[in-house]
Amino acid sequence: MTPMTSVDRADGQEPLRVALLGCGVVGSQVARLITRQGDDLRARTGRAIQLVGIGVRDITKPREGIDPRLLTDDVHALVNRGDLDVVIEVIGGIEPARSLLLAAIDHGASVVTANKVLLAEDGETIFNAAERAGVDVYFEAAVAGAIPIVRPLRESLVGDEILAVMGIVNGTTNFILDKMVTEGARFEDVLAEAQRLGFAEADPTADVEGYDAAAKAAIIASLAFHTRVRGADVYREGITGITPEDIAVARELGCVVKLLAIARLTDDGRVSVRVHPAMIPERHPLASVPGAFNAVFIEAREAGQLMFLGPGAGGAPTASAVMGDLVMVARNRVRGVAAYGQSLYADREVAPMGETRTTYLLRLEVSDEPGVLAAIASVLAQHNVSVQTVKQTVERRDDPLDVHEESDAPHPTAWLSLMTHKTREADLRACLADLAQRDFVHGPVRMMRGEGF
Amino acid sequence: MTPMTSVDRADGQEPLRVALLGCGVVGSQVARLITRQGDDLRARTGRAIQLVGIGVRDITKPREGIDPRLLTDDVHALVNRGDLDVVIEVIGGIEPARSLLLAAIDHGASVVTANKVLLAEDGETIFNAAERAGVDVYFEAAVAGAIPIVRPLRESLVGDEILAVMGIVNGTTNFILDKMVTEGARFEDVLAEAQRLGFAEADPTADVEGYDAAAKAAIIASLAFHTRVRGADVYREGITGITPEDIAVARELGCVVKLLAIARLTDDGRVSVRVHPAMIPERHPLASVPGAFNAVFIEAREAGQLMFLGPGAGGAPTASAVMGDLVMVARNRVRGVAAYGQSLYADREVAPMGETRTTYLLRLEVSDEPGVLAAIASVLAQHNVSVQTVKQTVERRDDPLDVHEESDAPHPTAWLSLMTHKTREADLRACLADLAQRDFVHGPVRMMRGEGF
Known part of the structure; x- marks a missing residue:
């Protein structure tokens, strides 16, 4: 793309040709906006934007407000037209999205994508191809929908040192946990309700098992730490195991339970990236993020919180984020420039989960006998787990009316809640395994991580 | 700047030459960061960044961590060196900042500035000069410190239609109002405390009278609505008249009082821009913004809230925001491009304050006699003011121990709190003037606007 071309293009009357891949809830809104906001798009980019084709699986499906003549099920022919300026991809998944984007880039088109899975798994291939072809890859919609987070991390904070990013980046799980907190309901029941309301997919695995959040965490970590982080590098736990009891105990401690995506610079300069449920204090800004909202909390050395x-x-x-990227890519196109590419120079190591240091809440049922607390304290100390607070609660039983009798309970038990100081995850794991062997510990030990204290 | 030059520069070993104008609390931190983060800056921009001079008023003042050989009090000579790539301006005010920036731009330097006053008053001159010279003007630090707001408005949301921006953009006044709420203290006392703590200037006028917030509101409105809005276009009221009583009454209604900068698209396509104290509901996200923090709330047609x-x-x-801009400008410089300039195509009219439609809380002391409420309702109706709620409270007196006696109060009075539906400001003003004439209204009528309901 030479400057002479750039001048020609800026002056020319030829519109920018855009193809859209995918026409579901996001894609159809993008298509409507490109039509509806035609005058503004022209004024904001310096050129008219023409939607030349929409690749879909089924061209017979009725789509409100979409010109059916734009629809095609030959998506490969669409991206191989050779005259496209921009390809917008909202299909999702690895293939055929990757092949389609690579074909578009090879033909000189810039790319706007909302595809977190592809970028987390194999963004490198896309970014490298774009760099070679001198075209743009913009992806604000891939993380946290309409919330500008890619651009703030990539540009606004690029002169600072980011220490940690902690996000609620999956609306479905936040909706479910929110309902569990406010209604004391069980996970299975709230999930079923969320599915009825359309807040959760028929197959909810990607959301409730944390895969969606893990892909976003990988993208966030890559941007924040100038380091390639893949979805597979992210430690991941979902929310399917969270019980109303977990949430009640957290509340007693002045906390709420959220599924967090966490990317943190470690003391030794590595990157820790993980997705798991965590207790956070009610006064933390993330604690009050409601329902299907997302929020991202950033700590930077100079900017603060x-x-x-x-x-x-x-x-x-999501269409709003796509349209913002489309305008930016179009502006670059009209002016014959491409944006600065990926910044991965720092090439930091991803620390294994065992090296994570955080606080933990342990709940365990123990024999209510003299010396047991001392024995537990000794096990913890052996594993370098230092305790912040201990709370002993009344014996809990499945049947609250069950009266405590000698015959039923030859060894009376009590419940202990232990909040640790910051502990190495591997030490904590070893401690849990050790506790499980002890006679005075009854049943499994419950563990939940704490963040934001 | 031709592409050949761009390639030469990208390949060359010559560092980018940066001059800094101003070395106070922000400038000195910028200077330290340019030195401390040298390796990262080079990796993030593709070129070393060299600070070649710092323009200050007094070169003899000791400045920790700043190489004194960089200091000069001949700022005009500094910007006229002719070899600068970037000039960072953190002096503030109109002159000499404007002349210095124009000289720098004429010599081909890009500009990073935190100067809200200059941009709000005469940004046009700076932006036009930069456009002619093909250089960048970046100004993330001019609004809301480290919070990325310029870039989200300018880029992330540029494909959307912004309906309203409502911000707490002045930390000093938020600190004072927060203290008045939590401690029930008087404005004068909290201001004095804020001055002792360094949260308020010796001359607090720019903050407490809303001039600082008005300049930021003008910049926000320009970006949000693609329209030139100047500081003088912004309706402005400060917080000096806010009483503990105002705050107590707001609290009774489940509200807090904040100084808001508001930029809103009106129904007829004009822009309404104003700074004034307003009651907002406690559950509104802006209500819990603490102390000296800032927050910006955006409503966009597609993105939502x-x-x-x-x-x-x-x-x-503030240095974080400056450094982010420096990296972005440096990347452009290394690649021989300039960013897209100002987008002012929409050229919307700024609506006069009288045309604003919002809700109002009125408090008035009235004769406690039959028929008075009906009379007031009639006055309101004559001025198209429609009432949402009315509350009559016990008579308030300066001395709470003062016993109500016939001789003291031949006409007993009551206090009314009226919350209006959305009303045109001009109608409300006329209504207030009318009420002031009525015999049954005692003393001035207190008015406070309500937002975010």
């Missing part, structure tokens, strides 16, 4: 809040999904909010 | 929160001032946070 920042938070971004907004709708994390949905057709219109 | 977004909020950005963070430290709005201070040396390190």
Whole structure:
């Protein structure tokens, strides 16, 4: 792309040709906006934007407000037209999205994508191809829907040193946990309700098992730490094991339970990236993020603490992020330039989960006998687990009316809640395994991580 | 700047030459960061960044961590060196900042500035000069310190239609109002405390009278609505008249009082821009913004509601924003490109304050007699003011121990709190003037606007 071409293009009357891949809830809104906002798009980019084709699986499906003549099920022919300026991809998944984007890039088109899975798994291939072809890859919609987070990390904070990013980046799980907190309901029941309301997919695995959040965490970590982080590098636990009891105990401690995506610079300069449920104090800005909202909390050395809040999904909010990228890519195109590419120079190591240091809440049922607390304290100390607070609660039983009798309970038991100081995850794991062997510990030990204290 | 030059520069070993104008709390931190983060800056921009001079008023003042050989009090000579790539301006005010920046731009330097006053008053001159010279003007630090707000408005949301921006953009006034709420203290006392603590200037006018917030509101409105808005276009009221009583009454209604900068698209396509204290509901995201923090709440047609929160001032946070801009400008410089300039195509009219439609809380002392409420309702109706709620409270007196006696109060009075539906400001003003004439209204009528209901 030479400057002469750039001048020609800026002056020319030829519109920018855009192809859209995918026409579901996000894609159809993007298509409608490109039509509806035609005058503004022209004024904001310096050129008219023409939607030349929409690749879909089924061209016979009725789509409100979409010109059916734009639809095609030959998506490969669409990206191989050779005259495209921009390809917008909202299909999701690895293939055929990757092949389609690579074909588009080879033909000189810039790319706007919302595809977190592809970017987390194999973004490198896309970014490298774009760099070679001198075209743009923009992906604000891939993380936290309409909330500007890619651009703030990539540009606004690029002169600072980011220490940690902690996000609620999956609306479905936040909706479920929120309901469990406010209604004391069980996970299975709230999930079923969320599915009825359309807040959860028929197959909810990607959301409730944390895969979606893990892909976003990988993208966030890559941007924040100038380091390639893949989805597979992210430690991941979902929310399927969270019980109403976990949530009640957290509340007693002045905390709420959230599924967090965490990317943190470790003391030794590595990167720790993980997705798991965590207790956070009620006064933490992330604690009050409601329902299907997303929020991202950032700690940077100079900027201090920042938070971004907004709708994390949905057709219109995600389309807003896509349209912002489209305008930026179009402006570059009209002016014959491409944006600065990926910044991965720091090439930091991803620390294994065992090296994570955080606080833990342990709950265990123990024999209510003299010396047991001392014995537990000794086990913890052997594993370098130092305790912040201990709370002994009344014996809990499945049947609250069950009266405690000698015959039923030859060894009376008590419940202990232990909150640790910051502990190495591997030490904590070893401690849990050790406790499980002890006679005075009854049943499994419950563990939940704490963040934001 | 031709592409050949761009390639030469990208390949060359010559560092980018940066001059800094101003070395106070922000400038000195910027200077330290340019030195401390040298390796990262080079890796993030593709070129070393060299600080070649710092323009100050007094070169003899000791400045920790700053090489005294960089200091000069001949700022005009500094910007006229002719070999500068970037000039960072953190002096503030109109002159000499404007002349210095124009000289720098004429010599081909890009500009990073935190100068809200200059941009709000005469940004046009700076932006036009930069456009002619093909250089960048970046100004993330001019609004809300470290919170990325310029870039989200300018880029992330540029494909959406922004309907309203509502911000707490002045930390000093938020600190004072927060203290008045939590401690029930008087404005004068909290201001004096804020001055002792260094949260308020010796001359607090720019903050407490809303001039600082008005300049930021003008910049925000320009970006949000693609329209030139100047500081003088912004309706402005400060917080000096807010009483503990105002805050107590707001609290009774489940509200807090904040100084808001509001930029809103009106129904008829004009822009309404104003700074004034307002009651907002306690559950509104802006209500819980603490102390010296800033927050910006955005409503966009597609994105929905977004909020950005963070430290709005201070040396390190503001330096973070400056450094982000420096990296972005340096990347452009290395690659021989300039960013897309101002987008002012929409050229919307700024609506006069009288055309604003919002809700109002009125408090008035009235004769406690039959028929008075009906008479007031009639006055309101004559001025198209429609009432949402009315509350009559016990008579208030300066001395709470003062016993109500016939001789003291031949006409007993009551206090009315009226919350209106959305009303045109001009109608409300006329209504207030009318009420002031009525015999049954005693003393002045207190008015406070309500937002975010």
